[in-house]
Amino acid sequence: MTPIMINLLLRSLWETVLMTAASGVISLVAGLPLGLALVLTNRGGIAENPWINRILGAVINGFRSVPFIILLVALIPLTRLIVGTAIGTWAAIVPLAIAATPYYARIAEVSLREVDRGLIDAVRAMGGNRWTIIREVLVPEALPGIVAGFTVTLVTLIGASAMAGAIGAGGLGDLAIRYGYQRFETNVMIAVVVVLIVLVCGIQWLGDRLVARLDHRSA
Amino acid sequence: MNSIVSALRIETRPADAEEVVRLKDVRRRFGATPALDGISLSVKKGEILGIIGRSGAGKSTLIRCLNGLERADSGEIVIEGRNITGLAEQELQPLRRRIGMIFQHFNLLSAKTVEENVALPLKIEGLAKAERLKRAHELLELVGLSDKAKAYPSSLSGGQKQRVGIARALAARPALLLSDEATSALDPETTRSILALLKDINSKLGLTILLITHEMEVVRGIADRVAVIDAGRIVEEGQVWSIFGDPQTAITRSLLGGIRPQLPEHIAARLSQAGGTEAILSVDLSGPEAQGALFADLSATLPHSFRLVHGGIDHIQNQPVARFFIAIPTRDPVLAEKVEQFLKARSARVEVLGYDTDHD
Numbered sequence: 074m075t076p077i078m079i080n081l082l083l084r085s086l087w088e089t090v091l092m093t094a095a096s097g098v099i100s101l102v103a104g105l106p107l108g109l110a111l112v113l114t115n116r117g118g119i120a121e122n123p124w125i126n127r128i129l130g131a132v133i134n135g136f137r138s139v140p141f142i143i144l145l146v147a148l149i150p151l152t153r154l155i156v157g158t159a160i161g162t163w164a165a166i167v168p169l170a171i172a173a174t175p176y177y178a179r180i181a182e183v184s185l186r187e188v189d190r191g192l193i194d195a196v197r198a199m200g201g202n203r204w205t206i207i208r209e210v211l212v213p214e215a216l217p218g219i220v221a222g223f224t225v226t227l228v229t230l231i232g233a234s235a236m237a238g239a240i241g242a243g244g245l246g247d248l249a250i251r252y253g254y255q256r257f258e259t260n261v262m263i264a265v266v267v268v269l270i271v272l273v274c275g276i277q278w279l280g281d282r283l284v285a286r287l288d289h290r291s292a
Numbered sequence: 293m294n295s296i297v298s299a300l301r302i303e304t305r306p307a308d309a310e311e312v313v314r315l316k317d318v319r320r321r322f323g324a325t326p327a328l329d330g331i332s333l334s335v336k337k338g339e340i341l342g343i344i345g346r347s348g349a350g351k352s353t354l355i356r357c358l359n360g361l362e363r364a365d366s367g368e369i370v371i372e373g374r375n376i377t378g379l380a381e382q383e384l385q386p387l388r389r390r391i392g393m394i395f396q397h398f399n400l401l402s403a404k405t406v407e408e409n410v411a412l413p414l415k416i417e418g419l420a421k422a423e424r425l426k427r428a429h430e431l432l433e434l435v436g437l438s439d440k441a442k443a444y445p446s447s448l449s450g451g452q453k454q455r456v457g458i459a460r461a462l463a464a465r466p467a468l469l470l471s472d473e474a475t476s477a478l479d480p481e482t483t484r485s486i487l488a489l490l491k492d493i494n495s496k497l498g499l500t501i502l503l504i505t506h507e508m509e510v511v512r513g514i515a516d517r518v519a520v521i522d523a524g525r526i527v528e529e530g531q532v533w534s535i536f537g538d539p540q541t542a543i544t545r546s547l548l549g550g551i552r553p554q555l556p557e558h559i560a561a562r563l564s565q566a567g568g569t570e571a572i573l574s575v576d577l578s579g580p581e582a583q584g585a586l587f588a589d590l591s592a593t594l595p596h597s598f599r600l601v602h603g604g605i606d607h608i609q610n611q612p613v614a615r616f617f618i619a620i621p622t623r624d625p626v627l628a629e630k631v632e633q634f635l636k637a638r639s640a641r642v643e644v645l646g647y648d649t650d651h652d
Contacts, residue, residue: 189397189399191395191397191399192399192401194361194395194399195393195395195399195400195401196401196412196416197361197388198359198361198388198391198392198393198470199388199389199412199413199416199460199464200384200385200386200387200388200389200413200416200417200464201385201416202381202382202385205416209401209404209412209415210401213401213403213404214401214402214403216403287403289402289403289444289445289446290402290446291446
């Protein structure tokens with residue numbers, strides 16, 4: 074591979090990492106509270122509210138049922154409003170974050186729902202309020218699952234970011250399509266795939282290690 | 293002598309001693325089934341009350357009503373003179389700090405170390421970190437787990453976990469400790485050590501304890517008073533030794549089944565209702581009446597005329613509780629009458645269970 078190609082590969086890697094990291098962080102910051110809201114307002118939750126729960130659930134399901142490539146195009150006006158342009162790496166972060174947030178909210182919801190009710194009872198019996206329960210019980214006890222779920226979300230985002238090439242966002246997926254597929258440069262295709270494998274394995278490995286450190290649920 | 297003194301201590305507790313808990317006609321329904329069907333009871337300061345019942349009898353609902361984890365539909369729940377029924381969740385929160393609770397499955401937070409678990413009630417109270425850790429260490433010393441302060445609960449045994457649970461429940465210096473089947477997940481030996489710890493805390497700190505259980509052994513080991521709950525009602529209530537000595541209801545007798553002497557089955561099986569060389573009698577007596585040389589007196593009155601088949605004298609709360617089975621020859625009807633007279637004079641309850649022909 075020529076130095077130019079290597080340069081191109083590195084730039085695409087950076088674009089993918091940027092898109093994944095930025096939209097990942099947004100989905101974490103927005104998705105975790107959403108997941109919490111789903112659990113708290115659910116039947117038997119500490120802030121039970123069937124209507125809010127139903128509305129939230131419906132909105133999340135709505136976003137999750139739109140294929141990403143459609144979302145990418147449909148959100149162009151919003152992207153333009155936020156980023157100022159509908160083209161490029163930064164422009165892709167908006168639809169990626171909006172797709173990943175409900176996805177991550179559902180994953181976080183599952184982890185939070187699995188927190189033993191007895192632990193909530195114990196903290197209520199101590200005189201703890203809802204905020205104490207969220208801070209001392211729900212989030213810390215679900216943290217291994219929350220982190221594991223975030224790892225899954227990041228890997229999913231790497232895949233989704235390949236489609237962002239459609240709006241000129243660049244990234245590894247775009248590189249593979251334009252050079253590897255359309256120009257029959259098999260070497261580029263192989264290089265991209267190898268880089269992606271390394272990237273995904275690296276994220277998964279880091280995530281697993283972090284979960285192992287955080288998880289004190291069994292000896 | 294000692295037992296009389298301690299019995300007096302229990303009996304002479306002033307009637308107007310401060311009540312920590314008072315329930316009046318507490319009711320709670322789940323759909324059509326009443327879980328609590330008019331419960332009234334009270335627990336005095338420093339007392340250990342055991343509430344026993346089968347699963348589904350309503351005891352869990354009852355204990356959870358006491359700190360408002362569960363709401364009563366009607367009735368009065370008065371804790372330290374304050375009626376908590378109808379209080380909003382926010383109003384209940386400060387009151388709950390006066391009530392510690394321990395659980396069957398310990399309910400320790402897995403993501404926190406032992407000392408952080410114990411200190412949590414103090415964190416909720418708003419104590420500074422250094423202060424709450426100091427108090428946590430005091431409590432861990434009290435329950436004998438000082439060396440586990442930095443460990444995570446998952447590395448502890450069941451008994452150790454419950455000790456942490458107890459330390460945590462005591463952290464905020466509560467007036468009342470609620471124990472929700474706290475020993476049901478533990479083996480018999482660990483159960484005894486946890487009960488001994490609770491008893492110790494009760495006498496050292498004067499802490500009032502209300503515990504629910506389905507095991508009579510627990511009540512017997514620790515409680516001053518016992519209330520038997522069945523289908524959401526208290527069916528029997530009293531001093532532990534008197535309930536053990538003279539259970540009034542079928543449900544109490546069945547709960548006592550395992551630890552009260554029963555006529556051995558092979559003997560019970562061959563009893564007939566008429567005819568036989570021996571009559572088999574069950575004898576129940578308890579308290580001061582069961583003291584002294586009961587058997588010596590009996591055999592002095594009626595030499596060679598009775599045979600002890602099974603049972604003996606047990607001591608509960610330092611009170612003798614006697615339950616035994618004797619066989620009397622039927623050839624002399626006067627003999628049987630004499631035995632009955634002797635026992636009835638000591639206010640024993642005597643029942644002829646049947647007749648046996650072959651006593652080998």
